Amino acid sequence: MRADRRRFIQAGLVGSLLLAGAAWLARPDATSPALLGGTRFVNAQDAPMLAALAVPMLGLELTAGQREAVVRGVDAAVAGMPLAIQAEVRQLFDLIGSDWGRRYLALVKPAWGEASAAEVAAFLERWRTAPIALLRAGYQALHALINAAWYGQAASHAAIGYARPEFARRLFE
Amino acid sequence: MTSPIHDTSLEGLARGWRVTDASTLKANQNLECDVVIVGSGAGGGMAAESLARRGLSVVLIEEGGLLGASRFKMVEALAYPELYQESAGRQTADKAITILQGRTVGGSTTVNWTSSFRTPATTLAWWRDAHGLAGLTDAEMAPWFAQVEARLAIDTWAMPPNPNNSVLEKGCAALGLSSARMRRNVKGCWNLGYCGMGCPTNAKQSMLVTTIPAALDAGAHLLTRARAERLLLQGRRVAGVILAALGADGIRPSGQTLTVRAREVVLAAGAIGTPAILLRSGAADASAQTGKRTFLHPVVLSGAVMNEEIRPWQGAPQTVYSDEFLHRWPLAERVGYKLEVPPIHPVLLGTTLTGFGSAHRGQMRQMPNLNVMLALTRDGFHPESTGGQVKLRGDGSPLLDYPLTAPLWDAFRHAWLTMAELQFAAGAQSVLTVHEDAAPARTLAEAHAQLQALPDEVLRARVVSAHVMGGAAMGKDEQSGVVDAHGRHWQYDNLTVVDGSVFPTSIGANPQVSVYAFAARSTDALGKRLA
Numbered sequence: 001m002r003a004d005r006r007r008f009i010q011a012g013l014v015g016s017l018l019l020a021g022a023a024w025l026a027r028p029d030a031t032s033p034a035l036l037g038g039t040r041f042v043n044a045q046d047a048p049m050l051a052a053l054a055v056p057m058l059g060l061e062l063t064a065g066q067r068e069a070v071v072r073g074v075d076a077a078v079a080g081m082p083l084a085i086q087a088e089v090r091q092l093f094d095l096i097g098s099d100w101g102r103r104y105l106a107l108v109k110p111a112w113g114e115a116s117a118a119e120v121a122a123f124l125e126r127w128r129t130a131p132i133a134l135l136r137a138g139y140q141a142l143h144a145l146i147n148a149a150w151y152g153q154a155a156s157h158a159a160i161g162y163a164r165p166e167f168a169r170r171l172f173e
Numbered sequence: 174m175t176s177p178i179h180d181t182s183l184e185g186l187a188r189g190w191r192v193t194d195a196s197t198l199k200a201n202q203n204l205e206c207d208v209v210i211v212g213s214g215a216g217g218g219m220a221a222e223s224l225a226r227r228g229l230s231v232v233l234i235e236e237g238g239l240l241g242a243s244r245f246k247m248v249e250a251l252a253y254p255e256l257y258q259e260s261a262g263r264q265t266a267d268k269a270i271t272i273l274q275g276r277t278v279g280g281s282t283t284v285n286w287t288s289s290f291r292t293p294a295t296t297l298a299w300w301r302d303a304h305g306l307a308g309l310t311d312a313e314m315a316p317w318f319a320q321v322e323a324r325l326a327i328d329t330w331a332m333p334p335n336p337n338n339s340v341l342e343k344g345c346a347a348l349g350l351s352s353a354r355m356r357r358n359v360k361g362c363w364n365l366g367y368c369g370m371g372c373p374t375n376a377k378q379s380m381l382v383t384t385i386p387a388a389l390d391a392g393a394h395l396l397t398r399a400r401a402e403r404l405l406l407q408g409r410r411v412a413g414v415i416l417a418a419l420g421a422d423g424i425r426p427s428g429q430t431l432t433v434r435a436r437e438v439v440l441a442a443g444a445i446g447t448p449a450i451l452l453r454s455g456a457a458d459a460s461a462q463t464g465k466r467t468f469l470h471p472v473v474l475s476g477a478v479m480n481e482e483i484r485p486w487q488g489a490p491q492t493v494y495s496d497e498f499l500h501r502w503p504l505a506e507r508v509g510y511k512l513e514v515p516p517i518h519p520v521l522l523g524t525t526l527t528g529f530g531s532a533h534r535g536q537m538r539q540m541p542n543l544n545v546m547l548a549l550t551r552d553g554f555h556p557e558s559t560g561g562q563v564k565l566r567g568d569g570s571p572l573l574d575y576p577l578t579a580p581l582w583d584a585f586r587h588a589w590l591t592m593a594e595l596q597f598a599a600g601a602q603s604v605l606t607v608h609e610d611a612a613p614a615r616t617l618a619e620a621h622a623q624l625q626a627l628p629d630e631v632l633r634a635r636v637v638s639a640h641v642m643g644g645a646a647m648g649k650d651e652q653s654g655v656v657d658a659h660g661r662h663w664q665y666d667n668l669t670v671v672d673g674s675v676f677p678t679s680i681g682a683n684p685q686v687s688v689y690a691f692a693a694r695s696t697d698a699l700g701k702r703l704a
Contacts, residue, residue, distance in 0.1 A: 056529065056530055057529045057530065058529075058530075058533075058534060059529065059530040059531040059532070059533055059534030059535075060534060073250075076250075076254070077254075077260060077262075079422075080253075080254035080259075080260035080424070081259055081260055081262065081424075082259055082424060082570055083424065083425065083568065083570075084566050084568055084570050084572075085259060085262075121529075121530060124529055124530075128528075128529070128609060129609065129610075129633075133267065133630075133631060133632055136632035136633070137267070137268040137632055140268060140632055141268070143524070143529060144262065144271075144524045147520070147523035147524045148253075148262075148520050148523065148524050150523065151249075151519035151520045151522070151523035151524075151537075152249055152250035152519070152520050153250070154248075156519065157519060159538065160519060160537045160538055160540045161538070161540055161541040162486065162518075162519050162540055162541070164247050164248075164367075165247075165365060165487065168246075168247050168365075168367075168373075171178075171373075172246045172247070
């Protein structure tokens with residue numbers, strides 16, 4: 001137990017240093033990617049990454065329109081967070097969205113838009129079960145944002161057997 | 174179609190409530206009043222009614238907006254960003270615990286699940302014995318509980334529990350464990366199951382439809398979308414509060430500042446917000462306890478697929494509980510837990526279920542047959558369960574650092590097994606401990622074997638909370654607490670805290686009635702002092 005804890009603390013320290021270094025290397029330069037049309041947070045570099053993550057995360061085949069809806073849902077979710085949290089999510093997106101971070105931290109070689117679902121899923125699994133808590137936190141942030149973005153849409157509800165009570169639809173629609 | 178439901182907020186505005194949406198202000202403002210109350214949740218709502226009815230001029234501050242029934246459309250994607258702190262995604266410093274906390278007029282009472290319990294007698298006894306709060310006897314508190322229960326129509330829920338709650342009741346009956354029906358703060362409840370998205374029918378007797386309308390009808394002034402930055406400290410007195418107006422997005426400060434000067438200042442910003450205001454203000458504290466011993470009732474979860482459809486999103490969300498393991502062990506020896514069920518809706522379920530891809534999707538598709546059980550652990554009694562600490566980020570915003578210590582992991586492990594036993598006893602096909610390393614188990618033996626191997630690691634076990642307590646605790650003297658047993662700050666004569674921050678430990682039950690009763694008692698004392 002004690003050895004476990006020591007190893008855990010070490011992994012935490014190593015992880016923090018590694019991520020701090022990586023974040024510095026992946027820092028956005030003066031010409032940060034532009035926001036997508038109509039978004040408040042998600043930029044042109046984030047969008048293909050989020051779209052690529054959504055399919056293996058949700059375990060669904062998604063049309064281009066559905067992938068776009070997930071990207072916009074993530075945007076809405078992050079835009080509602082306090083600025084300090086938005087800054088953390090920005091760090092995460094910049095890190096794995098950069099060529100360097102994708103290759104050497106996410107361990108995904110092809111650009112996000114070209115990676116196979118299996119390659120992306122392998123990344124998710126590595127971070128989900130990582131010994132470094134910060135990587136697990138990164139995975140959990142992606143998990144929460146993408147699931148909230150998908151299951152927050154009424155269009156996703158029929159397939160999971162969910163419907164608001166009939167009267168609510170009459171009342172509000 | 175036009176809703177047949179009244180929107181009490183719109184109606185109040187139409188009859189002349191004084192409400193200022195600070196995001197619309199174009200210049201700095203100065204206000205003066207008898208009492209300024211920071212926060213409009215369980216504590217602030219109670220204080221506002223009590224003090225406004227005494228004829229005092231009251232200014233009530235809320236960081237969120239004033240919404241009402243016509244805005245509560247039973248849609249998660251609308252409710253979470255509008256009604257919750259951090260879009261229902263507030264987390265502890267290491268992201269290990271996700272906290273559901275309200276941020277709207279009425280605070281968490283606008284979005285809670287209506288579960289109503291008095292402070293357990295064992296908790297009050299602990300505060301008397303271990304924290305020296307000798308005056309907090311059952312006899313002293315009973316009239317306050319009775320008063321707030323009458324005010325908020327708190328009574329035993331007479332309808333049958335929904336099938337999600339029935340799983341807990343059946344499981345307890347099958348295993349010979351005790352369970353009981355809850356009391357709820359509702360009047361004419363439609364039994365919908367959407368309490369967490371704001372009650373669309375005004376049935377829930379939250380602060381939004383009870384004490385705050387009463388206070389505003391009595392002339393109180395409500396300032397919304399205003400964030401308390403710091404107190405104006407002058408010797409042993411607080412001259413007022415400096416507020417930052419928020420912009421239209423409700424997040425970024427607009428740049429306008431409000432200064433509210435008052436004879437008395439009441440803090441009710443919740444057990445994360447109140448300590449943060451005290452810390453930002455550099456408030457004196459001989460106990461050095463401000464922000465420390467913050468408690469969450471850390472919650473772990475177990476899912477079960479039932480043979481029949483139970484549609485766990487329909488019907489009053491929480492109506493059955495079991496205290497079998499709350500009182501089983503001496504408080505200082507082992508962390509006990511209370512068993513309940515949460516309501517299940519798509520976003521809550523999708524984000525809370527562990528795993529990803531086809532396994533996660535398969536569980537989502539079983540949602541109509543899904544039962545989820547929760548165990549709410551009683552932190553703050555065991556010597557190694559000292560809770561968390563509210564700190565400030567560089568930008569002054571609060572951050573709760575909450576380490577999960579060994580006695581809590583021991584309670585989690587016990588609770589996961591108990592919940593699996595209960596779910597199988599109630600007829601579950603399979604049980605899933607909500608932990609990244611668990612898989613659906615077909616038998617109790619399989620679940621038991623899995624539990625033996627699960628690592629005690631954050632961000633693998635799913636841990637959540639909906640209750641925030643402590644951080645400005647009552648103490649018998651200025652060395653042992655931040656405030657006295659009536660919530661009055663030991664260092665400032667005209668500063669009173671009336672939210673869950675004042676509790677020296679967690680409550681050991683859903684805390685709204687405890688907050689109401691202590692707030693009613695403290696503001697009564699304050700009102701008499703001002704008379």
